[in-house]
Amino acid sequence: MTDLSRIRNFSIIAHIDHGKSTLADRLIQLTGGLTEREMKAQVLDNMEIEQERGITIKSQTVRLNWQAADGETYELNLMDTPGHVDFAYEVSRSLAACEGALLVVDAAQGVEAQTLANVYQSIEHDHEIVPVINKIDLPAADPDKVKLEIEEVIGLDAEHAVEASAKTGIGIEEILQAIVDRIPPPTGDREKPLKAMLVDSWYDPYLGVVILVRVQDGVLKRGQQIKFMQAGTQHLVDRVGCFTPKRVELDELGPGEIGFITAQIKEVSQTAVGDTITTVKNPTEKPLPGFKEVQPVVFCGLFPVDAADFEKLRESLYKLRLNDASFSFEMETSAALGFGFRCGFLGLLHLEIIQERLTREYDLDLITTAPSVVYRMDLAHTKNEDAKTIELHNPADMPDVNRIISIEEPWIKATIYTPDEYLGGILKLCQDRRGIQKELTYVGGRAQVVYELPLNEVVFDFYDRLKSISKGYASFDYEQIGYREGDLVKMSILVNEEPVDALSMIVHRGTAEERGRGMCERLKELIPRHLFKIPIQAAIGGKIIARETISAMRKDVTAKCYGGDATRKRKLLEKQKKGKAKMREYGNVSIPQEAFIAALKMGDDN
Template sequence: MKNIRNFCIIAHIDHGKSTLADRLLEYTNTISKRDAQAQLLDNMDLERERGITIKSHAIQMNYSLNGEDYIFNLIDTPGHVDFSYEVSRSIAACEGALLIVDASQGIQAQTISNLYLALEHDLEIIPILNKMDLPGAMPEEVKDQIIELIGCKREDIIPASGKTGLGVHEILEAIVSRVPAPKGNETGALQALIFDSVFNSFRGIIAYFKVVHGEIRKGDKVKFIATGKEYIADEVGILKLNQEPRDVVKTGDVGYIISGIKEAREVKVGDTITKVDRPSTDAIQGFEEVKPMVFAGIYPVDTDDFEELRESMHKLQLNDASIVFEPESSAALGFGFRCGFLGMLHMEIIQERLEREFDMTVITTVPNVSYIAHTTRQEVVHVNNPSDLPDPSKIDSVEEPYIKANIITKSEFVGPIMSLCIQKRGIIVNQSYLTSNRVELVFELPMGEIVFDFYDRLKTISKGYASFDYHQIGYRKSDLVRLDIRLNSEPVDALSSLIHRANSYDFGKRICEKLRELIPRQQFEIIIQASIGAKVIARETVKALRKDVTAKCYGGDISRKRKLLEKQKKGKKRMRQVGNVEIPQSAFMAVLKLD
């Protein structure tokens, strides 16, 4: 056990984690030249296309130093703020972390937040300065930033380059010398922490775990503590590039178990595995519950596919434990699910994965966050969907979630970023200069304001230099109203949203104008209205398609033309009573991109 090292790689998005992981695998001869490719651990098509890591990936390597053989369990983690739940799970299975900082960009917001996650779990941090081969690298400045952040010695920072392979041997040696071996009782009762799971259509559900105490053998009867279910371990093994079966997985090692589980609900990430004949009574602690930030409805395009969508969602939840969903129904869209996501990118990825991996075409409604409404009868209502909001006459107050946002940027962009945050009802808490031209701004912002397009706009105005990270700080009272969109005086529940009263008029007007462009003209007139309660605040009209019925009347009395027009008008009116308005999918998405 003293020769096992478990570590993960953490960094801001695009600082070269996956490339460095490729080099580590290459230098430890874990992969043959034939299998080598860039971003080797990112095995999803989506990850390769976008060049980002979405899931954390575990792999085992063998390394010899001074005649001793070591086993390394490496977990490569995502860098984007929306996938920080993956990072927190990976950190729970490690004793050390490689903190990678891009030598040309320096420390960014997500670097800091991932570092704090690692420090909370008492991980040994090895700072690495990556991308040293770039012409724009500023090694000395960035080293100063790292020292200020972690308080390490200057010689502890390892200069490296994932592209050229500079410093990789030093990193491997540092892992051996600095990362502590896992502590655990090898002869005690089995305790293994599940940190991930995947679905295989032939073998059922495969759970990835780290053995904290004891050992697990093939054929053992095991029990999952949280669910209380018992299984037989058909196969256990370790994670190389492919899964390799073994007879036993011992203390401190990371491995997988296949036990023929078919139901997605039976495997919970963060659960503890123990043996039936020698059970451990207590579960392993230190697992945070996931807090979804953004809620949106996902509906099948064809209502008959509802059950199929449910299955797909359960299988997806296995692979991505941070998505939460519950069934709901909508008057406009039929049956579907109310889903909680960690952010907008997460929502986009889930939608795309449903389409690719499960062949489900879905409609997504306008995303929002969850609010708390206090009624005049002293009741507390949790509002996840604008349609759950009680009647305005019964509301005493509404509270909305606030976040603390850390934005790190170059000093020349401070002005535009401040005005963006203030426009989004933000309050500045702190502004500190990290170096002469790098500023950290701390804002308190309403969660609802950053859901739509905040991140995109932040990137635009800072030319991609601002990095953004946030965490929730609780609920505060706000003057919020429900804005309904009506088509021919029928409310469309999928388009309604909760919004601050001050922004409602402007927002309502813009939505109506946008819908007028997107809804195709029908045989009858369509009236688009935005209303708060019974009060209409904006209106647009989509004109009806008309045939020129007076074409055959040339000359003669005006009353002959009037008669034909009146007849047409009656027909249009009757048509409007029976006709219903089809809203194209682009209209739902356009609401998100109003700016």
């Protein structure tokens, strides 16, 4: 049993690529969590994608024992949290499990958008924040300028910021000492009924679901009958332990401690992040505040390129779901693409990660339809149905236009940081995407722009365009701000007068024509020519708003005529014309899979 005054719980806050995982590696190495031989880069990033992209997707925890300057040994619990906005709720729960945070800022790049979002969350949880200026060994490092930026932008006193280089090991001991000196110990009462927060969970093929917990009050032991207060389920604890980062089994977890439990749970979906754990015999009265149901924000269809892979895709999705309860899917069929699944994601990065994992880990070739957001529609009552409000995930399921009273779409508040010279292009991009500028401020040589944007306009390729305009220097972060009514319409794409449901999308009436023209032009380039003429049309309801035509491949039927009467040639050409008309009526147009993906990317012209 560790004395509360010698426990420190902290997380590391940083923008992508500012050295968070490397710093965690150095802390583990210095406190002897792993030997030199066991050490590898990015210890806490288990997934191949995490290591490759330098991002953290799942929260990880590690317990470090450190002898401070006063000769006492302290128990330091480090929470390595995801940095990306898609996982903001998981981050908020991980932060709620700590009393302090290390704010890691790159000495060359300064404060970025995500750093800001997570710092404000940390301040809301009343954390003690220790600024760490990392990468001071870089030639472009300017620690004094960054300290000034932290004070100006975030409003934190950076006078005692620790200067460090996680790569070379400079300043790591100073960081550990600052954690002990400046971050307060946790509070909690051992005698009270058990109250613990479920911080995260993942599936282990041998142990079942492993649950990461932070104990607030009481004691968590093996053999206890526990209850999840939000889910209402009961389980028997069969293992209690912590990570150092190796799995170590313990007798109990006391107040203020962070560790893991297993309780023979088979599905991650039963363990909601933020739930309160208590005992069945002596439950606590009130659950912990801040619990939220995680709702998917972006939806898209996933279809196998080869229809024979459908069962394999279904199995792969179930296996992924074991580890990621925030990802949802249901079966759907498409006339153009056959059988597949409609999947819900927390955001674009989440979508990209799931797609990449399916391709890599399960060896699947997939077609992804256009990502869409959740729209709310008020429908008028008819003879057969009452008036109601529905949520629409798939543009192909849009109800009859005459029934729709109003359509609302989700909006976000986006914060963009950019060097001054790219500001013009970024403002134009936001204006083109129906953005409303809220504020524009300068910090040193960089601009901070706050825009309100419809999420529908951001889910396509906003992030890619932002990065290409700013040569990769702009950083972007967003939060949802609710629904607003908009003049939205369903745009269908017709190929050879047949609607292709996988390409239908909901767009704003003002940009529909431009978007439709762009898609028709791209499809014209991507669909191979056939022996008959193929019209490609974009339509809103019965009105065609854009059209391109793929001309037919021509076979010279008059080649065998030499000399003779001109009517012979005409007769052959008429016969060919009739054949082509018949062929067009019954002919199938095959749309190559690349065409789907390329057609959905907005070109530079939009």
